[in-house]
Amino acid sequence: MSFEATYADFSADPARLSNADVTLHRARPAGSHLVVDAGGSVTLEFEVADPEGVPQVTLTVTALVSKSGRSPGYAPVDVLFQGEALAEDLTVPGGGDLPQDNVFAVPGRLLRRGTNRLEIRSSAEARTMLRLYRITLDPVFERGRSERARTAEAARDSVFAYRTERRPAHAAASAPWQAAPRLLFHVDRGERSLPAQLGWRGTDGAEAALSFQSNMSDFHGCYRTADGTAYEYRGRLTGRWPFTAETENLSTAALHRFRTEEGWGGGWHASEELRLLVEDGAVPVERVTWRDQRGNSGVAVLHGDSAEAEVTGVEASSELRPAHEVAGNLLEDTRAKWLAPDDTAHLDLTLARPTAVASYSLTTANDHPDRDPRDWTLYGSHDGRTWTPLDTRTGETFDARFQTREFTLRAGVRDGAGAGAGVAAETAGYRHYRLDITRNGGAGEVQLARVRLAAPAGGQAFTGYYQRHDEGPIGYRGTPAPASPGSSAHHLAVDLETAAQGLAETARTLTALASRLRLV
Template identity: 40%
Template sequence: MAPAFAVFADFGSRPAGLSNAVVRHHRCAVASSYVVVTAGGHLAVDFVVPDHEDTAEAVLRLETLGTTAPVDVVLNGETVAKEFRLPEADTPDALCEYVLSVPGTALLPGVNVLHIRNADGGGGVLRLRSLALDPVEAAERTRRARAARGGGASVRTYATERRPLGAPVWQPGPPLLVHLDQGESLADPAGQEPPTRLAWRGTDGIESSVAFRTDLSGFHGHVRGADGSLGEVRGTLTEQQPRPDGPVAARVRHFVTEEDHNGVWRPAGRLGLLLDDGAPLERVTWSGRSGGATSLSLVTEATGSAGATGGERRDITDRVRELQASDEFTAAGEVAANLLGTARTKWLAQESDPEVIFVFGAPVRVSSYSLTSANDFTERDPSDWTLEGSHDGRTWMTLDIRQDEHFRRRFETKEYCLATTGAFQHYRLNISDNCGDHLTQLSAVRFFDGGEAAPAPETFAFIGYRQAPGAEPVGYRGTNVPAPATGAAPGRTDGQGGEGEELLAGDFSETAQSLQEAAQLLERLTRYLRH
């Protein structure tokens, strides 16, 4: 286990991630992924060294963006570095790390105060991404632990391609978003290391299994479609965020978890999970480089009306926001948009096998649909077709198949029930044949009994197993909880001396490693809030 006084402050997340630290600032501005220390400003980091801790030397690491102003480092009133000049960075936003040696004699039992000051008198700024202070004998271990922690909790987006078995050409696939945050402490970095292997199944029945490159820049694997077809899949990293933010944050599922140890369920921390390739997740398994593995199956319990699960039948055709037809007779106004109306108009395609794609404003569940024949020529009526659903408009799942259908009269409506009622945003009516003409026509298409597939009215849970490196597997389960609060008011830029200091809002989940530390740190917080 890392020594208790190891200090870490990550300003690349909101709120800032803090370990054994309380951070105050003066003449600083809190940006999205760093803290700006203006000329004459400083950060004050309060941390605790246990009474029994005996350290000959410590290592201070500063992670900055671009070339920065000269820095003064003061620990408990003792100057460690005076106007420390940082080398020129290759680019203005280059991420640079600088290491300073701190004598153990400067550390005191109990509360210590570290000041990082901008010593530039000419108006230069210091853009600080993170800082860490560790005993020299543990500095490398904790550096690797934090690297694993940041890699595991980041959000990575991959552009994917798929190639059916035996096919020579790769086809574009849906993007893949990956985020696994098991919230482990620095004492157990394996819990936060990024996955090296990942396998999952969506509610659309598609199963994928991939292995990542060492630097996580891409992956290669295989995929089995819902119909049993096999193929390859590969991905290339296109974007990486340190933490979920904006719309992505709203898509992360959060759980409070437990582990089964000899029949006793014990708390096992929080889990943040996002694995999205267009279909809702059904089960997932991942493993890390250290040998740990986790597998879980997700359970969804609908607490609101799901449309196709009973209740009043509803027509949801008015939720269609876009149509895409393979052909339409625009000169006569017999276009695909007429399919959504109630007047006796029609859609005419100059094909015997046309298709129409209906795009809804949000995913909906459809329990049945209807087709209405047009005004003339029974030979133009569809006879064979499939209705398919898709989450992304590229990968399709067959929902219904009809053959040798016949309409007995003009403007007759026939309704068809679906056995599969998953929630999809795209529905495709793929007509493979009609009743003998080279043209195909319909008067209307309607959809019924759909409910929006928003996560708000659902409660998620999971069961599975978890295996730490070198340990026996244990049962693993979780219950859904709201996302942790991430909002923090930005710090102000204040030039009013020491009275302008403000507390930097932070996530203190790793701050207190003992009751003694918790008491001392909370005491300082209480004093700040009172005054």
């Protein structure tokens, strides 16, 4: 018996197909599904090398009928295999928001060696549309094999970006949604399963919890800001990629890679690498929780030894001394602020010792969002006179008063490549740093409540638990994983090594040329 995993997944465009060719008639892709109009059909042809020993095939058709006003809709279908009807005028459930699995038994006698043909027809009498999400076929004793193969293939694209919106909790159903920062995330421990739920907590105490559609097209959840304000939270998928060194560069937040261990049987045992990335436009995360579509779940609480750089002094290009809104307030853990009576300004921070800074954070002040910085450049200097650009930002916004946002220094800025998406990079060990604010939100003043510089972390670890479907929870922990081939750090190391070899070769050439010149 030879029967490959066979499926057609219409939740992607183009559709994901395995051992299948699909022909459409009066049907069209609609993002997360196919729309089949009245009288339309979808024909799937697949190969069977040897049908011997297959007494029955399990056919699963995942579909939904669109509504008609308050009616659940009407779009009966015929299901034919090799032209023989398995079902006629079948009424697929409709009216809901989630597709339904419709399971059929295909007699083994209908299987042919070579090409086999399955056809799904929407009745010419249909009054609403048939939405077709996926089709899978498996030998009866291997039910679910094609679905597992489909989800594993879909899970290859494991970096997700969403356009998000929020509105206050308990608002009226007609209340408008407000645009919120992009959500970008990647959670992968090598099990090739799509996430079903995701939650996180930021270092400022803000929290989010959300659940995804099975095809990852949308999510819905809740969000609570650092000050305790609760919101409904939803998002629409805008991009999805496999994890590579290039897609790692899509985020300005830190990607965490951990060498992990699982605790069971009285000891700790090595397990797959865990990668975590959550960027929601706010501060870094300190806890991530997830559950995948197979029912596995986990929690990782991050901890490490990153240290705030010791700033011994700060001077501003201008400040409002009569109101005590001076630069020195930026170093205090209070809500006092610094205000410059101009729409541009700069701050010079002096450190106790030369320090390589990996990130910095800005905290908004108590009022007037139009005084918040929008465009700025962070510079470093050894002597306080000659400045090197380290990080440039344009069009940045803040969502709330006393909101803290952290910015990771990005590669390419120091080379004059601008502030495009790049890998996180540490600066040289400068003693002086300048924040040059070149544009604000439109007011005649610039203000901030706090500025912090952060030295590179010595490495973050995590502690948590993991629970496989239908099993009990086990211990789960991790330590920073070394850079692997394909990672940004690895590529940087290779580039440096190549450059060093090139310089060595140049030196040898120049030495040989000098010797020849002496002989002349």
